[in-house]
Amino acid sequence: MSTAPSPATDEAPAPAPSPGRRSPLRPLVLRLHFYAGLLVAPFLLVAAVSGLLYAGSFQAEKYVYAHELTAPESHRRLAVSAQVAAAREAHPEGTVTAVRPASGPGTTTRVMLSGVPGVDPDHTLAVFVDPGTGQVRGSLEQYGSTGALPLRTWTDELHRDLHLGDTGRLYSELAASWLWVVTGGGLVLWFSRRRALRRVRGTRGRRRTLGLHGTVGVWTAVGFLFLSATGLTWSTYAGAHIDDLRTSLGQATPALSAAVPGGEHTGHGTAGGTGGDAGSGAGLDRALAAARAKGLGDPVEIVPPADARSAYVVRQVQRSWPEKQDAVAVDPATGEVTGELRFADYPVLARLTRWGIDLHTGVLFGLANQIALALLALALVLLIVWGYRMWWQRGRGSAFGRPLPRGSWAQVPPYLLVPALAVIATTGYFVPLLGIPLAAFIAVDVVLGEIAHRRGRRTPGNADADTSAASGAAGAR
Numbered sequence: 001m002s003t004a005p006s007p008a009t010d011e012a013p014a015p016a017p018s019p020g021r022r023s024p025l026r027p028l029v030l031r032l033h034f035y036a037g038l039l040v041a042p043f044l045l046v047a048a049v050s051g052l053l054y055a056g057s058f059q060a061e062k063y064v065y066a067h068e069l070t071a072p073e074s075h076r077r078l079a080v081s082a083q084v085a086a087a088r089e090a091h092p093e094g095t096v097t098a099v100r101p102a103s104g105p106g107t108t109t110r111v112m113l114s115g116v117p118g119v120d121p122d123h124t125l126a127v128f129v130d131p132g133t134g135q136v137r138g139s140l141e142q143y144g145s146t147g148a149l150p151l152r153t154w155t156d157e158l159h160r161d162l163h164l165g166d167t168g169r170l171y172s173e174l175a176a177s178w179l180w181v182v183t184g185g186g187l188v189l190w191f192s193r194r195r196a197l198r199r200v201r202g203t204r205g206r207r208r209t210l211g212l213h214g215t216v217g218v219w220t221a222v223g224f225l226f227l228s229a230t231g232l233t234w235s236t237y238a239g240a241h242i243d244d245l246r247t248s249l250g251q252a253t254p255a256l257s258a259a260v261p262g263g264e265h266t267g268h269g270t271a272g273g274t275g276g277d278a279g280s281g282a283g284l285d286r287a288l289a290a291a292r293a294k295g296l297g298d299p300v301e302i303v304p305p306a307d308a309r310s311a312y313v314v315r316q317v318q319r320s321w322p323e324k325q326d327a328v329a330v331d332p333a334t335g336e337v338t339g340e341l342r343f344a345d346y347p348v349l350a351r352l353t354r355w356g357i358d359l360h361t362g363v364l365f366g367l368a369n370q371i372a373l374a375l376l377a378l379a380l381v382l383l384i385v386w387g388y389r390m391w392w393q394r395g396r397g398s399a400f401g402r403p404l405p406r407g408s409w410a411q412v413p414p415y416l417l418v419p420a421l422a423v424i425a426t427t428g429y430f431v432p433l434l435g436i437p438l439a440a441f442i443a444v445d446v447v448l449g450e451i452a453h454r455r456g457r458r459t460p461g462n463a464d465a466d467t468s469a470a471s472g473a474a475g476a477r
Contacts, residue, residue: 025420026192028412033185035441038391040178041384047175048384050159052377055362055370057152065149068140073105074132080109080284080302086134087111087127096304097124099284100147100317102131103299112142123153146319146363169236170433176231177238177434183217183224190214206393213386220379227376230360233353238431245430251349256327256341258303258310287312287330290337294328311338319363323354 062069080101088096094113102109109131112124119125119141126142126149129135143153161168193214200211232238246252287302291314303313315327325343330336343351358364362373412420428435 025412025416026189029185029188033182033189034391036178036182036185037384037387039437039441040175040182041387043171043175044179044182044380045384046162047159047172048377048380050155050162052374052381054152054155054159055373055377057155058362058370059367061149061152064151065140068128068138068149069108070106071102071108071130071132071135071137074130076132077102078131078134080288081282083109083129083131083134084111084284086136087113087129090136091116091125091127091139093117094119094125098304099302100299101288101302107131108137110142110147145317146361147317166236172231173235173238174433174437176228176235177431178437179231180225180228181434183221183228186214186217187221190218206390209386209390209393213383213390216379216386217383220376220383223372223376224380226356227360230356232431233357235433237433241430246349246353249349251347253350253353254341254346256313256315256329257339258306258313258329260305260309260311260331260333261338283312283332286335287314287332290314290330290335291328294326294337294340296326296328297324299324305332316343319358320366321364323358323364325354 080099083101084096084099088111091113094116096111097114098112100110100112108128111127111129113127114124116125120143123141123143125139126147127139128137130137140149141153142149143156148156157163160172162171200208200215203211233242243252284302284304288300291300291302296314296316299317301315301317303315305311311329311331313327313329316324318324323343325346327341328337329339331338343354346354355364359369360373362370365372424438425435428438
């Protein structure tokens, strides 16, 4: 007869609850949580460490690039076209693709150039101009809609794809695909344990490690589920399925048309450009004035016309709360607003997606958001370390920790197993980097289990031992 372990030791097994009080799915969840955590943990660890670095890069960027980002406060403000002209004089190469006027006292104007030799084709060269004097304070490579500079760009790409391009993005998608599974499994196991076995104080050994692992996991579970869901929204494969689903539901993010009604605007409103560059000249000032008249406050970004049939697009770029994402299109020839798009008119899922991504990337609530992400990353690192430590503390069945016995699949009744497999198959289709590894795991587990079963039948006594071990797994933890 087994007895409950005392607080001083963790070597004695926990008492097995009566079959009626234990869910038949618990052994299966335990096995899935154990092996998923064991195999996916390295990917999650890389994501956590790189995510921690990214969370700190926002504040680091302000100090590293303080000279470019700031300028002496001045009551004088040059026209945007004059600031762009100063930037073009210092950097005549490339084409102006966007302008972000200084959003407040002591800040600089950014003039973004594409097609600059030596700059990544997916990036732009940001030229920083003092709005009061027109002095160019420097230039830096920039990436993305949040205006990430080299330091944050490097950490962002490390977190997203390990600097390996599209192939490297599979690692982060795999981590996001499994994080919610590992988290959900841990919650089921935690709440299915008796309260006396959850405590940390007064315990030691594996019991203490398990208590720390479970307690921190429960407190951070909501954050992990959120990171997993939002991380999948812009992943390669699952993200494409999510976009298709939103489109089919009429919840796609709307786009503002930049087409000018009635034809071309040859040579109007873009005078003063360099080599026909529509990003210079009085048209910028006219477009900004029209946007201001429509209520678009700072910070804004002005995108010059792409061709003779296009308008200026002026859009708000504030990602912190409350978000400012309104946009207008302005005819270069007349200065009239030809189109408007208000963030308040976005479909519900489009707005939720925008907020979710900005919260995931640490910009929605500024420093508080970044601190919360850093704490989640640290918690995930600790959970992984404790998880591997528990594996080691289970025993030494081989060179590594003792694995869980098989037999959990056979213990699940068909009325539960069949719907569970249907849900797994459906989820696996929409999240392939969850479905494919899970199918492989199930197939290998079933084959190895069958091999072990047949060997046990040929060796007298082994079958009973296997059955006893499987039953012990159901009552363990």
